[in-house]
Amino acid sequence: MLTISQLAAYAGVTVRAVRHYHQIGLLPEPERDASGYRRYGATAVVSLIKIRTLADAGVPLSQISRMLDADPSAFAEAIRTIDGKLRDEIERLQTSRTHIAQLTAGDSLALPPEVTAYLDRLRAIGASQRMVEAERDGWILVAARWPDRIVEWMPGKSAALDDPQVVRLYRVLSEIFDGDEQDDPRLAEAADIMACLAEQAYAAGDFLHAEEADDDIPHDLIDALADEADPRAQRLRELMRERGWSGWNRMERLAEPPRK
Amino acid sequence: MLTISQLAAYAGVTVRAVRHYHQIGLLPEPERDASGYRRYGATAVVSLIKIRTLADAGVPLSQISRMLDADPSAFAEAIRTIDGKLRDEIERLQTSRTHIAQLTAGDSLALPPEVTAYLDRLRAIGASQRMVEAERDGWILVAARWPDRIVEWMPGKSAALDDPQVVRLYRVLSEIFDGDEQDDPRLAEAADIMACLAEQAYAAGDFLHAEEADDDIPHDLIDALADEADPRAQRLRELMRERGWSGWNRMERLAEPPRK
DNA sequence: ATGGAGGGTTGACGCAGCGTCAAGGTCAAG
DNA sequence: CTTGACCTTGACGCTGCGTCAACCCTCCAT
Incomplete structure (x- = not known):
């Protein structure tokens, strides 16, 4: 049985993140020991790693639970949607970069x-x-x-x-x-x-x-x-x-x- | 004299954004007319356009006021810093995209x-x-x-x-x-x-x-x-x-x- | 005069994903 | 017994506004 910090360390996340996942219902609250500490089993570790994998891939936390028990086609569809959003966001930032590159002098603020x-x-x-x-x-x-x-x-x-x-x-x-x-x-x-x-x-x-x-x-x-x-x-x-x-x-x- | 919605329309922003800029002190509050409405002059329009130009370029609102009255060298330095942050963020999202591209099947979750x-x-x-x-x-x-x-x-x-x-x-x-x-x-x-x-x-x-x-x-x-x-x-x-x-x-x- | 449409006002919550105190209870070691 | 490292809940902060809510002002048609 692991404590929350051991769990977090194993999955490579912060303790705060784990508690956050509990709060939003993404990771179920585990049993408590006599002193009220959360105690985690192996399945919790696996769940947390899956969650982090998706989160690191840019999946919003609110969608992760749905994706974890989706059939392959729905999963692939969700992946496409999220990839599209990532692409849009990247594009937005890149236009920002080109804009900012043209702001060299003070005069060029908003001027051709x-x-x-x-x-x-x-x-x-x-x-x-x-x-x-x-x-x-x-x-x-x-x-x-x-x-x-x-x-x-x-x-x-x-x-x-x-x-x-x-x-x-x-x-x-x-x-x-x-x-x-x-x-x-x-x-x-x-x-x-x-x-x-x-x-x-x-x-x-x-x-x-x-x-x-x-x-x-x-x-x-x-x-x-x-x-x-x-x-x-x-x-x-x-x-x-x-x-x-x-x-x-x-x-x-x-x-x-x-x-x- | 313009009302807040005319001002916002001219600068291409929302009314809510203008009020937000007032709240954080980025755009000074204008005089009010007899009924308490905000009334804007031409300088406010110019200020707002400058603010939007920087914001659209990815400058955080908290830095815009400093940038608007910075000398050219400090301005250029700030631009470099922000450009670096944008670059990092783009890179982060792109690694997310490569990660997500590998999540085709359910089995490959977190597995080579x-x-x-x-x-x-x-x-x-x-x-x-x-x-x-x-x-x-x-x-x-x-x-x-x-x-x-x-x-x-x-x-x-x-x-x-x-x-x-x-x-x-x-x-x-x-x-x-x-x-x-x-x-x-x-x-x-x-x-x-x-x-x-x-x-x-x-x-x-x-x-x-x-x-x-x-x-x-x-x-x-x-x-x-x-x-x-x-x-x-x-x-x-x-x-x-x-x-x-x-x-x-x-x-x-x-x-x-x-x-x- | 009146009523309704379309402005304006402040105040406050919501979002995403946690970081970061605060104020305490618990555990293991010296 | 103390000390330091963990654990607990609760709550605010961050970014840049969107979106009600509840109410006031103005103008135009009736």
Whole structure:
């Protein structure tokens, strides 16, 4: 007659595991000796080894009892089911591994490489760290909504950085938002540049295809993101409204300048 | 301002997940509106998307906050650690899969193929199902204790089945244990055959290398297994003692026959 | 005004497979 | 008699939420 620790040692499991199998009814409770200790016979050892064999093979404990007294065909069927689950789980973990392998840099969080390349170019033309991070967060919102279409848009955005006016704009904005000045006079300069760019884009008809108007939420979110990041963004939008433009990432020409 | 379900939908997670992230402090609780509803801004959306990106990559929730504000080198280090854990887990599951693939038949539970081949031969020479299962359970105990040496022993056991006396023994035992008769007269015949075989083995010196005497427990267990499986096994051992042999799977010649 | 559908809120249990105290009773050896 | 190694039950912890339960809020159609 074995004690619980001898049983566990023989089968290569922990004492706690044996007691757990008792609790869930997988291994029957044995007789107790005079002092209340569990005493195990040889059949218990064999049962426990069978249980461990199945458990080590990935069979859930809840199914082991059924499998132990199943006919060969049902057993084989159960094996196939469990093997399928194991395969799925392995696959899941492997996609996790490929995902994690692409998280090398901080910028690539949730962003395709085209966008991180664009952000690198932004840095290269003189945008500040804060500016780039703000842009990055905006693109994260875009990527979440249009994960496929974002790739199409990047070449155009990247090409825009060849325009000296755009470069100038990003530098000015970087300086503004890196400073502490809440009422920076350069805000007006930035607004002028943006209005000018908007005018050009409008003339070129670039706003037309933006009329698709899928869903307002993402656009509103991107606007809000800027506002939340820095109150001066709101001031900038106000200046834009004075110049006849509304919106922020999705501009529209206002019918007439507001009077306020 | 978004409600919790809008936020969750945008980030592609469940409402419950968002609340869970609040509970564990991963995502800060937002302001509430007049009626107590949570109201989210754009930064919450971005945070949530970042969290999901890491979580989908297999990063434990408890580490995500640290990773989100880690410098690139610490970030990369954490990535390596997590990737290692993923790799280990995948490996574990894959060994589970190879294990489970070998569990085709019921006999192979915890047994190497050499043993199942031996069991098949037992069936072939006329051993009953009960008999084979009892043998199988015994071998499970052996395999648990000497997983490596068991392979060496099988050729000898298999060769023994060429002996007509052994074949006769297994058939007689099968008949006895398949019947209901508690005091079957064939028990004596079986004992005679076993004594005869023991005598031959003793003369051939086959018991000598069994003197290694590693550990009594497994031998005792195998004896006990037979006793637990059928009370007639005890009667058989008694008959063996009368013929001058003790033990069951590990026999010894008794100095003199007991008088009882 | 009312009633119902479809949001939202907190609180709590459940899952899988044990690990790990806690607080005691038992056994064998020195 | 003490000491240390085992045994007992009971209960919480871990991971990442799913799933009630019981109740409140809002909006729209009647």
